[in-house]
Amino acid sequence: MDIALRPPANLVSTRAPLYWTLAAIPGWLSLLAIEAALALFTDTVTMRLAVIAAAVTVVVASVHLAVMPQWRFRVHRWEVTDEVAYTQFGWLTQERRLAPLSRIQTVDTRRGAFSQLLGLADITITTASASGAIKIEALDQEVAEQTVAWLTERAQLSSADGT
Amino acid sequence: MSDLEAPLETAQETWHRLSPKMLLIHPVSQLLNALPQFIGLSVVGSFLGIDNWLLGIFGLAAGMGITRWFTTRLRITDSAVELKAGLVVRKTQATRRDRIRTVDVTARPLHRLLGVRMVVIGTGNNDSGGRLTLNGLSREAAETLRFDLLHRAPQETEGEELVRFDRSWVRYAPLTFSGVVGTGALGAFAFAGEGVLGYDLKDGLHSLADSAQGVPLWAQVAVVAVTLLLCAVLVSVSSYVLAYWGFHLVRPDAGTLQISRGLMTTRTTSVEQRRLVGATVSEPLGLRLVGAAKTSSIATGLSDGSSSGGGSRLLVPPAPHGLAIAVAQRVLGSSAPAAPLLRHPRAALRRQVAGAVREALWGLATAAVVVWFWAPTWVLLPAAAWLLLAPLIGFDRYLNLGHALTGGWLSSRTGSIERRRITLDTTAVIGWSTSCTLFQRRLRLVTLTAATAAGSGSYRIPDVDPDEALRVMRSVSPAVVEPFALG
Numbered sequence: 001m002d003i004a005l006r007p008p009a010n011l012v013s014t015r016a017p018l019y020w021t022l023a024a025i026p027g028w029l030s031l032l033a034i035e036a037a038l039a040l041f042t043d044t045v046t047m048r049l050a051v052i053a054a055a056v057t058v059v060v061a062s063v064h065l066a067v068m069p070q071w072r073f074r075v076h077r078w079e080v081t082d083e084v085a086y087t088q089f090g091w092l093t094q095e096r097r098l099a100p101l102s103r104i105q106t107v108d109t110r111r112g113a114f115s116q117l118l119g120l121a122d123i124t125i126t127t128a129s130a131s132g133a134i135k136i137e138a139l140d141q142e143v144a145e146q147t148v149a150w151l152t153e154r155a156q157l158s159s160a161d162g163t
Numbered sequence: 164m165s166d167l168e169a170p171l172e173t174a175q176e177t178w179h180r181l182s183p184k185m186l187l188i189h190p191v192s193q194l195l196n197a198l199p200q201f202i203g204l205s206v207v208g209s210f211l212g213i214d215n216w217l218l219g220i221f222g223l224a225a226g227m228g229i230t231r232w233f234t235t236r237l238r239i240t241d242s243a244v245e246l247k248a249g250l251v252v253r254k255t256q257a258t259r260r261d262r263i264r265t266v267d268v269t270a271r272p273l274h275r276l277l278g279v280r281m282v283v284i285g286t287g288n289n290d291s292g293g294r295l296t297l298n299g300l301s302r303e304a305a306e307t308l309r310f311d312l313l314h315r316a317p318q319e320t321e322g323e324e325l326v327r328f329d330r331s332w333v334r335y336a337p338l339t340f341s342g343v344v345g346t347g348a349l350g351a352f353a354f355a356g357e358g359v360l361g362y363d364l365k366d367g368l369h370s371l372a373d374s375a376q377g378v379p380l381w382a383q384v385a386v387v388a389v390t391l392l393l394c395a396v397l398v399s400v401s402s403y404v405l406a407y408w409g410f411h412l413v414r415p416d417a418g419t420l421q422i423s424r425g426l427m428t429t430r431t432t433s434v435e436q437r438r439l440v441g442a443t444v445s446e447p448l449g450l451r452l453v454g455a456a457k458t459s460s461i462a463t464g465l466s467d468g469s470s471s472g473g474g475s476r477l478l479v480p481p482a483p484h485g486l487a488i489a490v491a492q493r494v495l496g497s498s499a500p501a502a503p504l505l506r507h508p509r510a511a512l513r514r515q516v517a518g519a520v521r522e523a524l525w526g527l528a529t530a531a532v533v534v535w536f537w538a539p540t541w542v543l544l545p546a547a548a549w550l551l552l553a554p555l556i557g558f559d560r561y562l563n564l565g566h567a568l569t570g571g572w573l574s575s576r577t578g579s580i581e582r583r584r585i586t587l588d589t590t591a592v593i594g595w596s597t598s599c600t601l602f603q604r605r606l607r608l609v610t611l612t613a614a615t616a617a618g619s620g621s622y623r624i625p626d627v628d629p630d631e632a633l634r635v636m637r638s639v640s641p642a643v644v645e646p647f648a649l650g
Contacts, residue, residue: 004650005647
């Protein structure tokens with residue numbers, strides 16, 4: 001990021017890379033399953049193509065699973081001050097989002113199957129904008145709970161309707 | 164209980180019925196809506212030799228219409244508008260008056276004939292639950308209600324006129340994309356209608372092709388091209404005239420904008436001025452080439468798809484470019500929509516060209532897959548032509564790219580085939596995001612996105628210099644950005 005803003009202060013949970021790895025596996029497996037089905041149940045030309053595709057998939061998936069989680073862990077950061085929620089996320093494409101707490105409409109936490117397994121939680125902060133939601137992924141559960149409590153308290157202080 | 168023939172006394176706490184004229188309108192419109200099924204049934208009916216079914220269907224429609232009138236009640240109090248409807252499932256809808264953001268008055272041809280109006284009250288909620296439809300108020304009652312709900316006194320003068328329809332604008336209709344889309348839809352309809360209406364389109368086309376055997380190829384191509392062109396012109400002109408005839412944009416008083424339009428079905432929309440936080444001037448390629456454009460509003464609580472038809476956000480239909488800009492300026496009360504734009508860094512050119520070429524390659528790949536499986540080879544031709552034109556499109560996108568921050572307004576222009584320039588009130592910006600791909604990081608570019616509660620929710624300024632992006636963010640939202648800024 002070339003933009004002259006300092007990155008947000010806090011790292012996400014140290015278990016986050018493991019979480020991203022686990023979360024990426026089902027997608028790759030289902031792609032492989034489709035290719036395997038094509039290879040087993042079709043005629044020669046499509047079969048050959050499916051085998052090649054499966055080989056490519058295995059290579060790409062291993063690279064993705066080896067690189068993506070660590071890379072993300074180096075990028076993902078978050079910070080909530082008295083005034084502002086600020087996040088940085090992504091890996092190949094990286095993004096930073098800033099929203100004043102006075103514009104917050106809802107604060108949600110979500111715990112998927114893998115998150116629960118690892119004691120993690122995601123926070124989603126929505127504003128009045130249809131596309132301005134701020135998401136903080138893979139936080140330690142206690143940290144997420146404290147942050148949500150803090151955000152809810154702050155959001156109640158401002159009485160405007162957020163538009 | 165009173166009928167809504169006289170203007171409404173809105174302070175009354177009584178429940179009203181809709182105009183009794185709806186007893187005629189409901190059955191007729193229900194019959195018209197059911198026309199496709201009607202035709203299908205008539206084919207089946209004549210096969211089975213049933214003759215009285217027509218009477219039955221008419222009775223059913225009339226019965227439904229009459230029930231609808233008898234079961235619908237409406238009440239307008241100082242604080243809310245309430246609607247009760249339904250026989251089997253009783254439904255009560257209520258909207259608080261201070262939540263009302265738009266009031267739409269629509270009249271279909273039959274409505275107009277009988278002096279009845281349909282009023283749609285919008286609360287800015289995107290789903291249909293956010294809208295209250297009062298189908299069947301008298302013309303006077305609808306007018307009174309509109310001004311009451313937007314807290315305005317009834318209109319006596321015409322107010323400030325911003326746009327009055329000019330017949331010569333119809334010449335722009337063929338240059339919009341609606342003709343192409345409409346012809347495509349017509350073709351699809353013709354093929355789909357084969358079964359029901361009992362003609363054989365493919366057979367007809369084949370026999371047509373057979374009879375053209377002796378004619379040289381270029382003539383065949385020319386005939387087909389001219390026919391398609393005529394169809395496209397016909398469709399686009401008629402849809403333009405139907406939608407925009409009599410287009411009229413006025414500001415009856417300082418607080419409201421009022422848009423009226425339509426040839427057969429007339430429609431009047433009122434929007435509160437304070438909800439209006441920006442405007443988009445868009446120039447699809449055809450319009451741009453002849454110096455035309457259209458303008459639409461960006462308003463809080465009015466998403467792009469809301470208030471059915473979508474076109475109610477339109478402030479100027481395809482019309483001369485100068486007018487489109489001038490109206491945007493007068494509506495916003497600022498010269499910002501025409502302010503000069505800052506050119507983006509040269510590196511953005513590479514990225515725009517690369518982006519356009521990548522899109523064309525995807526198109527070619529898709530065409531190749533389609534051809535591989537079933538389509539004729541010539542499908543590759545337009546895809547290849549697209550690829551050849553892609554660098555030009557990318558170059559044009561770069562030339563169009565620009566942004567400006569002028570006195571509390573943020574402007575940004577993007578696109579080539581569909582060039583558009585947005586102008587947004589910076590106080591409506593409620594958050595920022597900056598993103599960069601791997602490629603952008605190498606070229607030292609970022610994409611800056613302003614989040615807002617209005618319009619489509621976010622407005623992008625692609626491929627800006629990072630320092631310039633920071634300058635824009637800092638001057639618009641100092642309290643948000645300053646704590647994190649370096650230097």
